[in-house]
Structure formats: structure tokens, C-alpha cells
Amino acid sequence: MxxxxxxxxxxxxxxxxxxxxAFTDDLAPREALVVRALRSPHPFARLKSIDTAAAEAMPGVACVLTWKDVPRIAVTRAGQGHPEPSPRDRFILDEYVRHVGDEVAVVAxxxxxxxxxxxxVLAVEYEVLDPVLDFEQADGHASVLHPEPEAHENFPIGFEPQRNIASAYEMHVGDVDKVVAESEVxxxxxxxxxxxxxxxxxxxVCATWLDLHGRLNVVTSTQTPWHVRRIMARALDMPVSEIxxxxxxxxxxxxxxxxxxxELLCGLVTRRTGKAAKMVYSRREVFTATNTRHPMRMEITLAAHPDGRLRAIDMQALSDTGAYGEHALTVFMVAGAKTLPLYNKVEAVRFGGKTVYTNHAPGGAYRGYGAIQGNYALESALAELADELDLDPVELRRLNMIAEGETSPIFAIMGEGTEGVAQTIDSCKLPECIDRGMELIGWNDKFPRREAGPDRVRGVGMALAMQGSGIPAIDMAAATLKLNDFGSFNLLIGATDLGxxxxxILAQIAAEALGVATDIIKVYSSDTDRTPFDTGAYASSTTYVSGHAVRKAAEKMKAELIAEGAAMLGCDPQAAVFDGREVRGPGGAISLEDLSTRLLYSRNQKQLCTTGSHLCEKSPPPYMAAFAEVEVDLGTGKVDLIDYVAVVDCGQAIxxxxxxxxxxxxxxxGIGMALTEDVRYxxxxxxxxxxxxxxxxxxxxxxxxxxxxxVDSHEPSGPFGAKSVGEIGIDTPPAVIANAVFNATGVRVRDLPLTPEKVLMALRRTQES
Amino acid sequence: MAEQQYFKPRSVDEASALLGDHPGAVIIGGGAYVRLGSRKITTAVDLFDAGLDYVRAGADGLELGAMATFRMLETDSLVNGYADGVVSRSVERIVGVQMRNITTVGGTLYGRYGFSNLITALLALDAEVALHRAGRMPLERFFTTKPDPGDILTGVILPDLPWRAAWRDLTRTVNDYAVLNTAVAVREGQARVVVGARPGRGVRCAEAEAALLAGGEGAADKAGRAAAAELEFGDDVRASAAYRRELCGTLVARAAREVLS
Amino acid sequence: MKITFALNGRETTWEIEPVETLLEALRRHGLTGVKQGCDTASCGVCTVLLDGKPVPSCAVPAARVDGHAVLTVEGVPEKARAVGEALAAEGADQCGYCAPGLVMSLVAMEQEPGPPDEDKIASYLAGNLCRCSGYASQSRAIKKYLGGKP
Structure with a gap:
């Protein structure tokens, strides 16, 4: 290649x-109105009244909008496929505010x-309501967050708003209770x-304005332009084509x-005023009024033979989606779907539970998307099992992990919000990842612990992880290649580069398929008017799904170049080849530069433009073996990371x-989540x-x-052998570091993050007992 | 909205006159913690150009101007050479060079920040503050006296005393503010143990100091235990009171061991 | 109010609001290399040099720079290109939102006495947070950038 x-x-x-x-705020119209939201100081309240007169009378104020000014159309703000698997439980503005930071009114x-x-000067009278602040008390709480009749699920997701349940899910293979009862360990x-x-x-950040046709233009810092367009159209009650x-x-x-x-508030302001509008979140707004990873409680039961062979896994979870149900079901499902297949040799497996509403900032998509929660619980529990069996935790994994040519029934049962797709694992280099990782960390010398000076001890820990590559049977992407005069190409892709x-890499895939150098592929991406569709940059989909669409578009383009080149040369296309520089036939050759220029200006004139689209048919997991060495200060509980080793099978890296x-x-x-990142209320x-x-x-x-x-790997179903790599990196640190701290100190902290406080207090408790 | 004014006096006298002419004017010292838009400031007097950004050897000791930045304290050789460099150690990891280039001695002392490392270090070294009108006073008295809004803190004096000193703190990330901090200093017949970010402001701990002065086997550990027992601790977003108490024992003992060794 | 200062080496007079931060004033005048990040001087993406020293422009009053010198990434295009190329060569540029602030910190670091060893680089750049790269690739790139200079 x-x-x-x-x-x-x-x-x-x-x-x-x-x-x-280059960024949204750099490109927003200079004259844009500044849009700001008034945010709730209460976790749960009804807006009894909002007096906007004084604000509206201020010179320079273009509009003040409240819930009374917006269409009463329930939407979800989760940027997901259509129809969304998240409950539609939001309005642009509502009579109720459901978390501190929720939007009360908007000013431009x-x-x-x-x-x-x-x-x-906005005068708001709140009827303060009793909030639900403990997610373990949400189901059946006297306060109901979403009593409004408009809130609904698009298809069955277990939505029971009267019980504060945003979604619920259950699956099982085999009889877990029976196997657990029979098991020795x-x-x-x-x-x-x-x-x-x-x-x-x-x-x-986002900005909106009306163009000369009166269409609503939106420039926004988003991962999902098409979902933004579709959901804006619904919320603002306007046709998708007008955005x-x-x-x-x-x-x-x-x-x-x-x-x-x-986007919804800005779009509303522009629609009302006819003027450009811009909304830049302050960091405090980002923290209080956007989304977080869903906090979860994970109850795990592992049943095993005394030799370490796993017999059953039961994972029961409770997830906190905060005030709104964005990604409630799908994040929940991924906690099982992208962890449990790792150990596919069990006789029985069960996964289930519910996602509940609380009066906290809403949960949402975050890299890892449930898998990191599930991984922390499963890989910690496996380490605890290994300790109980007095087995090396690496050996316990080797004994039970999935291998090439195998499958798991979970692939077919669990998708994201719907059923999944059965698949056989065609690439899984976990054995190589483990061997190399052990070598790099020095596992055999360092496991489990060694002294590191007075009051300091070091330990090593490890975990495995898997993720997916796009959402099978849902994620789809398209790409268009356009040939330009003098031999360059535009690659138009819906795919969304987040940095x-x-x-x-999509230009590299196009270049590889065409046989040309990457630098003649000029990329333009993520524009609902000007590029083809893409579901968006999430679920580790871009390389695998969008990459495939690009490969298809490029292969078609190559065929067309050969056909047109052969026509110019007057030879049979079957006899012609394109080598990246010229189309060659038996009797001669024409350069790409000449061919493209003639096609547009002088002979057989036409625009060559090819489009490929790709539906994700399976979701081959990337894999990782991860190892860490930590040093724990026994006098303070502080955990310092000494070394982190991760060996990854992501197929062929583009x-x-x-x-x-x-x-x-x-x-x-992931290290931040393991050690220092703590959302506190x-x-x-x-x-x-x-x-x-x-x-x-x-x-x-x-x-x-x-x-x-x-590691060297090749996924047959991927573009040039590629799988995904966007999320797998985040999954392991919580479990690996928790396992390393346990090996160093004997202290097992079962709630994240592993702050010095939790570690020291646990050390003190063990010293006392 | 009232018309806002911003002054940049070129001397302390000029600044003082401005404060006299504009009752309610706010002194801008560092800037780091001042979100100008979020406060209803009508008149600001910024000392940036008032000639207070110095570190120098004075007649009675080391003088730190009110506008001396944390970065200056961190890198200046005089500060590094004073009391085993404990003042430099106290500020050298806070957030980043950028922040330390705008955070000042005066802004920090006026803020009376509980989480301040600098206050803890200065209290352990018997620092004095110099005020334009009120003159010199011990730092502790500055904290317990209601400030005259028309007065200006011009600097800090670290008396020429042969302190042996050590710094300890615990942060969550390397460049975070401290969960707890301590400075321990000793010289002939004198001991200072100051603990801050409890989360309240740094305070001296008499029993820990007595334990150090008594000396003998295990004096450092005794000082740690005494500080943990004597001081008040509270909960905040960084840690609980109970943890801070445990941590206090460890950090004070470690700092004390260093100065006694 | 009016301020007159040296912006990227050129005497500049602006009409500003007394309550504005330097970050707001710079961006309002089209200097897009200076980014809004955390609003609390904690992340480094708004780093500019004030009289040669890196400062968080989100926490510096615009009025303060009257009579002083401000250098932004727009004033060091050659350095920025060189750092950008070094980052790109390692794949360390990622979203690029923190890159101009990192460039400015590097420009300042190069003026510091002493050789830039690994510890010094890490501590000098501690205030330049990056959420994409995990820092390792940035460190590789910075070492190559510093090593490759004449």
C-alpha cells in the first residue's frame, strides 16, 4: 500500500x-446578536411567571423569549439516527426547569x-419543587420529572416517566441463577x-443567520450536522430543506x-428577529448546562470453576440520566454490549436494569459510551476473582477471552437501542496484545507489588477492553469524489472531523483506492447542503463506515477514469489501467492532468463525479490489553501513575x-476519570x-x-483492513488503575474516582481491622 | 449601567489620590480572579504600572512588592535563597506559568484566599506587610484587621532571620490548588507550623510548634499529630474535613522531619 | 476608553470597554488565534505574551495593556508554522484549539535561561492543557522542534 x-x-x-x-466563533457573522440564556438556580421548579418587560425595553435588546414563545413540540437533543432511541422529553424552552443551569429564558x-x-433584569418567580438528587431513590420518588403528556418514546425503550424511568432493558442467555447456584466460586x-x-x-458555539433565500444557515461545533438539522427542523417546526x-x-x-x-435557541432567535445570532457557552455553562457521562451503579456476579473458567456473568446496572434522557438507553446497553462478549465462553450471561431521571445535569454521549462504565466493573470484578482464586489476572483473561473465528450470542441480541447483528470475529489479536503489554510493563517482575521507599509502594494492574466499529445496520455514510481540471479531486464527505x-485519513483512503498521492485529494466535509450524508462522528464509526464509503467512491472513480481514458485513447477499457498518474492502453497513455482538463474543456465533455455509500453491516471490535504501574503514597493516599502501557488491535491503522x-x-x-475528574453536587x-x-x-x-x-492486524470487512480506534483508548484506565492500586496496597476502591481521600481512608480502615 | 472608569496610576501616591477621589474604587492587583464583567465595578485602579513589581533586598529583609508575581517568586534567586526557598516552593506549581505571571503578592493577600499557598508560607516566616497609610504590621494582624478601603498594600517584608524551612502540600493534579498545605520553619528557639487550605486560610498551630521546640525522639510525628488534633478542618469540593485531618498529620510530620534533619 | 499599545510589534490604538478582558478585545478585533477556553486562567488556550511574558488573556483587563506590548500567534507566523509542522508530523495537532496558546508558551520558553530539558518543558507548559492528544505526542513534537532549531 x-x-x-x-x-x-x-x-x-x-x-x-x-x-x-477556522472554528465556529471565528466564522460567525460579525454582526450576530449575542444570545444568552437565563439559567435556573434551582434543581427543580415551575416557572410561575417571567417578567420580561424591563429587559425588552433595554436599548440593544432584540428579543426576550420564554417557554410561551416556542412551539410545544417534544424533541430529544441526542444527536442520533431517526427515529432517535432516546425519549423525546424536551422543548426548546419549558415551563419547568429540571436542573441547576437549565434554560429559563433567552435574551438576544x-x-x-x-x-x-x-x-x-429578568424577574422570574419560581415555584420550587422537591428535587430528585439521589439516583438510587429516583424510581418511585414522589417527584416526577416528566409528567408532561407530550414526552414520548419513539419505539419501545422502557420509557416510564411516572416512575422517573427514561429507559429499561433486560437480556439473558442461559439460566444465570441456576449456573451461579451450581458454581463453586x-x-x-x-x-x-x-x-x-x-x-x-x-x-x-453556534451561529445562525438567514441567507438570501431566507433559509436558516447554521454553523456549529457539532459531531452530527445531519441530526442537528433534522432535530432543529422538528423543534422549530420548519422543513428540513430550509436548514x-x-x-x-x-x-x-x-x-x-x-x-x-x-442551536435551537440561536435558530429561534434568528427566526424571530430575522437577524444573525451567535451563542458561545461560557465554561460554567458547559459544566452546568450541557451533558456528562452517565453515572452508574454496576452490580456484578461472576461464577467460575475453581480453575478459573468462567461459567456465568450477571451485570445489573442503574444509570443516572439526569434531567433529560439523552442517550439513556443506548449508553446503558453499551455497558453490556461492548464488554460482555469479551468473555464469550460462559454458560450463561445476563444484563439489565434501568436508566432513571434525576435533577442533575443530563447524561449524554461521552467517548466510551457505557463501555468504560461496564469495563471498570467487569475488569475489576475479574481481578477480584483472580485474587480469590490466587490466579495471575492475566491467566484468568487468557483462559476466558474471545478469539478469532469465535462469536458471542450478545452480538445478535444487543445493538444500540435495538437488536444487534450476529457476527464472527475475524480479527482479534488479544494474545499478541497481552504478550507485548506484559513485556513492556515488565509484568513478571513487577506483579503484584514492590516497595518504593518509605511510605510508598508500587503495584501493577491490567485489563482488557473491546469497543465496536460503528453501529451495525444503523450507521451509514456517503462520500463523493469530484474530478477537477488539471488533475485534482475534491473529496466531499459528510464525516465529521472533531480534530x-x-x-x-479519509483522503488517504481515497488516494489509496485511486492510486494517487494524498495531497491531490482536497477535502471538504460536514455540510448538509454541500456534502453527502453521514450519520456523524460517534460510535467509533468514521474510519470503518465513512472510510468504506470513501473507498467505494474512489473505486468507482478509478473505473470511470479508466473508461474515459480508454475512450480518449480509443482502446478497450478492459485493456486500460490507471496507475495514479496516467491511463495507459495498448497504444498509448494520457495523463490524469490532460484527461481531466480535456473532459471539462474540450473532448467528451462531462463532469466525473462518483458517490459511494456504505451501511455498517457488522461492527468488528478493536481490542486492547492495558497495563499500568502506580505508586501509592501510604501517608496521603495519593496515587501517582508511573507507567501506562496499551497495546491495541485496531486492524490496519490508516x-x-x-x-x-x-x-x-x-x-x-480515562486516567482523568480514574483519578481526578469528579463531578460533585x-x-x-x-x-x-x-x-x-x-x-x-x-x-x-x-x-x-x-x-x-x-499490533499487526487486518480486519477483512474494513476499508484496507481497518477497524475503529476512537474510543477503545478510554475504556481501560479506571479498571487498570484500580487493579494496580489493589495490588500495591490491598485496598479495593469500588467507586470512582480513586481520590487520595478514598484510598487513604480505605487504607486506614484496613489498618484498623 | 454607570459609566465605568479604569485608571492605571504610575505611582503609589497617584493610586492613593485616585482612591481618595473615587470612593468605592476597586484596586486591581493581579487580575486572575477578577472577572471584570461579573462584578459591578464602576472605578478600577490597576496597580500594574505603579512600580510595585519588585523583589529586592531591603534594609530589614527581603522585600516583595505587592505586584511581584508568583512567577517572580518562583524564579528569583533572592527568594529561592531565603528560608530554604520555601516561598518559591509554595507557588511554583500553581496552574501554569501564565497564571503565575499575573497572580501577585498583593492580590493574594487581599483576597485572603483559604487555598493560598503563599499565605501559608509567609505566615511561617513572620512576614510583615507594608501599607501605604497604616505602615508596617505583622501579616497575621493584617488578616485580622478590617482593611481601610482607601489604603494600599505596597509589599511584604521577610525579616532577615535564619529560618530552616520546608514546604509540603497535596494536590489532585500536579498543578491544582492544594487540598491542604503546610509550611514548617525553625530557628534558634523558634518554631512555626502553619497549615492552610483546611480549606480555611493558613493558621499557626501552637501545639505543633511546641512539640518541635521540645524536640527529642519523634518530634516531627508529634508535631503532625498535634496539628491534626488542634486545627479546624472543613469540607469542600476538594476533600472532607476528616481526610484533611489525616493529611495534616502526614504533611506536617514530613515537613518537620525535613527541617529537623 | 482608548488604549494604545504595541500589538505584534505595531503601535495600535483601540476603543475598548473598561470591563473587557484582553481576550475579548483581541477576538473582537479579529485576532482569531487567541481562543476562549475556560474563563478562569486555567487552560492556556488564550495565552498571549504581555511584555514578553506568557499570560492568560482571559484574566488580563484589556485596559491594562495600554502602554505595553502584546504578542499573539498572529505576530509569530514563522514560529507558528514551524511548531504546527512539528505537531502535525507527530499527529499531535488534533483539534488544534490549544495549538496557538502552546506556540506562544514555546516562544516564551525559548527566551528563558537554561536548556529546555524534559522536566523544564513539562513544567513550563503545565498551564497549556490539551484534551485530545494526551500530551505524549506533543512532547515528542516539541522535542523535535527544539532539537531541530538552528
Whole structure:
């Protein structure tokens, strides 16, 4: 291969480093009205009255809108396929506010200062209601978050709003209770995972205006332009055809921009005023008024033979979706669907539970998407089982893990919101990943622990992980290649580059399929008017699904180039070849430059334009074996990460550098979740960690050493052998670090994050007992 | 909205006159914690150009100007050479170079921030503050006296005393604010144990100091236990009171061991 | 109010609001290399040099820079290109939102005394957060950038 497998530089890197206008706020119309939301100080309240007169009278205020001014149409803000598997339980603005930070009213003004002043004079009378703040008390709580009759599910997802249940799910294979009862070794544990903030450094930003046709143009920092367009159309009660959504460069997404944020309010303002509008979230708004990872309680039962062969896995989960049900069911399902197939040799497996509403900021998509919650619980429980059996935890995995040529019944049973698709695993290099990882970390020398000076001890831990590559039978993508005069191509793709480098790797795939150099492929992406459709950048889909669409478009283009070249040469197309520079036939050759220029200007004139589209038919998992060494300060409980080793099977890496950085970046977000990132609420439901001084993501010195390697692998169903790599990196750190801390200290912390406080207090308890 | 004014006096005298002319004016010292738009400031007096951004050896000791930045404290050789560099150690990891370039001595002391590392370090070294009108006073008295809004803190004086000192804190990420911090300093016949970010402001701990002065086997551990027992701790987003108490024992003992060794 | 200052080496007079931050004023005047990130001086994406020192422009009053010198990424296009190429060569650029702030910190770091060893790089750049890359690739790129300079 010539272009695939090369670490080409990301095509937009230099321009971004130079600070050229590229992001939404750089591109928003200069004259745009500043849109600001008044946000609820109460976790749950009814708006008895809102006096907007003083604000409306202020010079420079263009409009003040409340729930009385918006269409009463229930939507979900989850940027998912149609119809969405999340409950439609939101309005652009509502009479009720359901979390601190929820939108009460919206103001648009000519300057930020005027908008802020207008917010200050809005007089709101709240009827404060009893909030639901403990997700374990939500089902059956006297307060019901969503009594409104308009809220509904699009298809059965277990939606029971009267019980504060956003979704529910159950599946089983075999008789788990019977197998557990018969088993000689049973481990039952409960784990808790916390909410996590995405902390993309660019906040949520969007801008809207009407073009000369009166169509609503939207430029927005989103992962899902088509879903934004469709949901805006529904919420604003206007045709989809009257909206254009464009995603420019975006400053990180990680799932946080797979929800709709300011777009509905901005669109509403532009529709009302006819003027351009812009909404830039403050960091506090990002924290209080967007979405977090769903916190979960995971109850796990493992049943095994004394030799370590697993017999049954039971995973019962409770998920907190906060005030709204964005991604409630699908994140929940992934907690099982992208963990349980790892151990496919069990006699019985069961997974189920529910996702409940509380008066916290809503849950939503976040890289890992349930898999990290499930992985933490399952891989921690396996370590606890290994300890109970006095087995090396690596051996326990080797004994039970899935292998090439095998399958799991879970693939067919569980999809995302619907049934899944049966698949056989054609690429799984877990044995190689484990061997290499053990070597890199020095497992045999370091397991389980060693002293590291006075009051300090080191330990190692490990875990395996799997993810998916797109949502089978749902995710679809399209790509168009257009031939230009003088021999360059435009690659038009719906795919949404979040900074991951997908524009670059999709150009590499096109170049590989065409046989040309990547730099003559000029990429334009993510514009609902100007590029073909793509469901969006989520579920680890872009390389595998969008990449396939690009490959198909390029293969068609190559065939057309040969046909047209042969026609120019007057030979049989069967006898002609295209080598990336020229079409050659038996009697001569024509260069790409000449061919393309003649086609547009002088001979057989026509535009060559090919489109490929691809439906994700299976979802081959990427795999990882991860190992870490930690050092625990026994006097403070502080856990320092010494080394993190991750060896990954992501199929053929299209661009090894970019694939590796996906893993490295995912790991550090997972490390943050394991150690320092803690969304904390006060007793009355206000978010306490609402800035980057209190919510701490890892800084450079917190992650001194990370080693990522990709093993040789080839996925037959993937474009040029590729699987996905976007999410797998984040899944392992919570379990790996918790396991390493246990091996170092004997202390098992079962709720994340592993703060110094939790570790020290647990150490003190063991010392006392 | 009232018309807002922003002044940048070029001397302390000029600043003082401005404060006299504009009752209610707010002094802008650092800037880091001032979200200008979020406060109803009508008149701001920014000391950026008032000539207070110095670190120098004065007649009575080391002088830190009110506008000396954390970055200056971190890198200046005089500060690094004073009391085993404990002042430098206290500020050198906070957030990042950018933040430390705008965070100032005066802004920090006026903020009386509970989480402040600098306050803890200065209290352990018997620092004095210099005010334009009220003159010099011990730092602790500055904290317990109601400030005169027309006065200006011009700097801090660290008396020429042969302290042996050590710094300890615990942060969640490397560059976070402390969950708890401590500075321990000793010299002939004197001991100082100060603990801050409890989450309240740094305070001295008499019993821990007495344990250090008594000396003998296990003095450092005794000082740690005394501080943990004596001081008040509270809950906040970074940690609980119970954890802080445990941590206090460990960190004070470690700092004390270092200065006694 | 009016301020006059040296912006990227050129004397500049702007009409600003007394309550504006330097970040707001710079962006309002079209300097898109300076980004809004955290609003609390914690993330580094708004880094500019004030009199040669890196500062978070979100926490500096615009009025303060009257009579002083401000350098943004727009004023160091060659450095920015070189850093950008180094980042891209490692795949470390990712979303690129933090890159201009990182460029400015590197420009300042190069003026610091002493050789930039690994610890110094890590501590000097501690205030430049990155959520995409996990830092390792950035470190590889920065080492190559510093090593490759004349």
C-alpha cells in the first residue's frame, strides 16, 4: 500500500497552529446578536411567571423569549439516527426547569454586555419543587420529572416517566441463577462510576443567520450536522430543506457535541428577529448546562470453576440520566454490549436494569459510551476473582477471552437501542496484545507489588477492553469524489472531523483506492447542503463506515477514469489501467492532468463525479490489553501513575501516528476519570465543580509516561483492513488503575474516582481491622 | 449601567489620590480572579504600572512588592535563597506559568484566599506587610484587621532571620490548588507550623510548634499529630474535613522531619 | 476608553470597554488565534505574551495593556508554522484549539535561561492543557522542534 499505513501530517494542522479563522466563533457573522440564556438556580421548579418587560425595553435588546414563545413540540437533543432511541422529553424552552443551569429564558442583544444586563433584569418567580438528587431513590420518588403528556418514546425503550424511568432493558442467555447456584466460586461486587465532563477546550458555539433565500444557515461545533438539522427542523417546526448546517473545525468533541446545545435557541432567535445570532457557552455553562457521562451503579456476579473458567456473568446496572434522557438507553446497553462478549465462553450471561431521571445535569454521549462504565466493573470484578482464586489476572483473561473465528450470542441480541447483528470475529489479536503489554510493563517482575521507599509502594494492574466499529445496520455514510481540471479531486464527505484527523485519513483512503498521492485529494466535509450524508462522528464509526464509503467512491472513480481514458485513447477499457498518474492502453497513455482538463474543456465533455455509500453491516471490535504501574503514597493516599502501557488491535491503522494519538488521548481522559475528574453536587443540587479550577483534568506532568503500540492486524470487512480506534483508548484506565492500586496496597476502591481521600481512608480502615 | 472608569496610576501616591477621589474604587492587583464583567465595578485602579513589581533586598529583609508575581517568586534567586526557598516552593506549581505571571503578592493577600499557598508560607516566616497609610504590621494582624478601603498594600517584608524551612502540600493534579498545605520553619528557639487550605486560610498551630521546640525522639510525628488534633478542618469540593485531618498529620510530620534533619 | 499599545510589534490604538478582558478585545478585533477556553486562567488556550511574558488573556483587563506590548500567534507566523509542522508530523495537532496558546508558551520558553530539558518543558507548559492528544505526542513534537532549531 502506498498511502494507507503512512503517518502523513494532518492536513489542517499548520493552519490551526497559526491561528487562522477556522472554528465556529471565528466564522460567525460579525454582526450576530449575542444570545444568552437565563439559567435556573434551582434543581427543580415551575416557572410561575417571567417578567420580561424591563429587559425588552433595554436599548440593544432584540428579543426576550420564554417557554410561551416556542412551539410545544417534544424533541430529544441526542444527536442520533431517526427515529432517535432516546425519549423525546424536551422543548426548546419549558415551563419547568429540571436542573441547576437549565434554560429559563433567552435574551438576544447587540453586545455581550447588553445581553448580560438584560438577563439581570429578568424577574422570574419560581415555584420550587422537591428535587430528585439521589439516583438510587429516583424510581418511585414522589417527584416526577416528566409528567408532561407530550414526552414520548419513539419505539419501545422502557420509557416510564411516572416512575422517573427514561429507559429499561433486560437480556439473558442461559439460566444465570441456576449456573451461579451450581458454581463453586462466586464473586459478587457493586461498583460506582461517576459523571465525567468532556472538557473539550472549545466550548459549545453556534451561529445562525438567514441567507438570501431566507433559509436558516447554521454553523456549529457539532459531531452530527445531519441530526442537528433534522432535530432543529422538528423543534422549530420548519422543513428540513430550509436548514443548512455546517460544521467547521471543532475544538474537540468526545461525545459532548453529539448533543444539540445552543442551536435551537440561536435558530429561534434568528427566526424571530430575522437577524444573525451567535451563542458561545461560557465554561460554567458547559459544566452546568450541557451533558456528562452517565453515572452508574454496576452490580456484578461472576461464577467460575475453581480453575478459573468462567461459567456465568450477571451485570445489573442503574444509570443516572439526569434531567433529560439523552442517550439513556443506548449508553446503558453499551455497558453490556461492548464488554460482555469479551468473555464469550460462559454458560450463561445476563444484563439489565434501568436508566432513571434525576435533577442533575443530563447524561449524554461521552467517548466510551457505557463501555468504560461496564469495563471498570467487569475488569475489576475479574481481578477480584483472580485474587480469590490466587490466579495471575492475566491467566484468568487468557483462559476466558474471545478469539478469532469465535462469536458471542450478545452480538445478535444487543445493538444500540435495538437488536444487534450476529457476527464472527475475524480479527482479534488479544494474545499478541497481552504478550507485548506484559513485556513492556515488565509484568513478571513487577506483579503484584514492590516497595518504593518509605511510605510508598508500587503495584501493577491490567485489563482488557473491546469497543465496536460503528453501529451495525444503523450507521451509514456517503462520500463523493469530484474530478477537477488539471488533475485534482475534491473529496466531499459528510464525516465529521472533531480534530481526530478523519479528513486526513479519509483522503488517504481515497488516494489509496485511486492510486494517487494524498495531497491531490482536497477535502471538504460536514455540510448538509454541500456534502453527502453521514450519520456523524460517534460510535467509533468514521474510519470503518465513512472510510468504506470513501473507498467505494474512489473505486468507482478509478473505473470511470479508466473508461474515459480508454475512450480518449480509443482502446478497450478492459485493456486500460490507471496507475495514479496516467491511463495507459495498448497504444498509448494520457495523463490524469490532460484527461481531466480535456473532459471539462474540450473532448467528451462531462463532469466525473462518483458517490459511494456504505451501511455498517457488522461492527468488528478493536481490542486492547492495558497495563499500568502506580505508586501509592501510604501517608496521603495519593496515587501517582508511573507507567501506562496499551497495546491495541485496531486492524490496519490508516495513519499510524493519528491512530496512536487517538489511543494516547483516550487513555489520558480515562486516567482523568480514574483519578481526578469528579463531578460533585452540593446537598441542594447545585453543581460544585463548575470550572476548571475545581474540575481537574490531567495536566502534562500527571501523565509522565504512556506507551502505546499497535499490533499487526487486518480486519477483512474494513476499508484496507481497518477497524475503529476512537474510543477503545478510554475504556481501560479506571479498571487498570484500580487493579494496580489493589495490588500495591490491598485496598479495593469500588467507586470512582480513586481520590487520595478514598484510598487513604480505605487504607486506614484496613489498618484498623 | 454607570459609566465605568479604569485608571492605571504610575505611582503609589497617584493610586492613593485616585482612591481618595473615587470612593468605592476597586484596586486591581493581579487580575486572575477578577472577572471584570461579573462584578459591578464602576472605578478600577490597576496597580500594574505603579512600580510595585519588585523583589529586592531591603534594609530589614527581603522585600516583595505587592505586584511581584508568583512567577517572580518562583524564579528569583533572592527568594529561592531565603528560608530554604520555601516561598518559591509554595507557588511554583500553581496552574501554569501564565497564571503565575499575573497572580501577585498583593492580590493574594487581599483576597485572603483559604487555598493560598503563599499565605501559608509567609505566615511561617513572620512576614510583615507594608501599607501605604497604616505602615508596617505583622501579616497575621493584617488578616485580622478590617482593611481601610482607601489604603494600599505596597509589599511584604521577610525579616532577615535564619529560618530552616520546608514546604509540603497535596494536590489532585500536579498543578491544582492544594487540598491542604503546610509550611514548617525553625530557628534558634523558634518554631512555626502553619497549615492552610483546611480549606480555611493558613493558621499557626501552637501545639505543633511546641512539640518541635521540645524536640527529642519523634518530634516531627508529634508535631503532625498535634496539628491534626488542634486545627479546624472543613469540607469542600476538594476533600472532607476528616481526610484533611489525616493529611495534616502526614504533611506536617514530613515537613518537620525535613527541617529537623 | 482608548488604549494604545504595541500589538505584534505595531503601535495600535483601540476603543475598548473598561470591563473587557484582553481576550475579548483581541477576538473582537479579529485576532482569531487567541481562543476562549475556560474563563478562569486555567487552560492556556488564550495565552498571549504581555511584555514578553506568557499570560492568560482571559484574566488580563484589556485596559491594562495600554502602554505595553502584546504578542499573539498572529505576530509569530514563522514560529507558528514551524511548531504546527512539528505537531502535525507527530499527529499531535488534533483539534488544534490549544495549538496557538502552546506556540506562544514555546516562544516564551525559548527566551528563558537554561536548556529546555524534559522536566523544564513539562513544567513550563503545565498551564497549556490539551484534551485530545494526551500530551505524549506533543512532547515528542516539541522535542523535535527544539532539537531541530538552528
Amino acid at each position: 502506498n498511502e494507507v499505513g503512512k503517518s502523513l501530517p494532518k492536513i489542517d494542522g499548520v493552519g490551526l497552529a497559526m491561528g487562522r479563522p 442583544a447587540d453586545t455581550a454586555a447588553t445581553a448580560a444586563a438584560a438577563l439581570d 462466586v464473586v459478587r461486587r457493586t461498583y460506582y462510576t461517576q459523571a465525567q465532563q468532556h472538557v473539550a477546550l472549545e466550548p459549545m 443548512r448546517v455546517n460544521k467547521p473545525r471543532i475544538g474537540g468533541g468526545f461525545g459532548g457535541k453529539q448533543m444539540i446545545h445552543g 481526530t484527523g478523519s479528513d486526513t 495513519n499510524p501516528n493519528l491512530a496512536r494519538v487517538q489511543v494516547e488521548g483516550g487513555l489520558v481522559q 452540593g446537598k441542594r443540587g447545585a453543581l460544585l465543580t463548575r470550572d476548571m479550577m475545581t474540575y481537574k483534568i490531567p495536566a502534562r506532568q500527571d501523565v509522565p509516561r504512556i506507551t502505546v503500540e499497535l
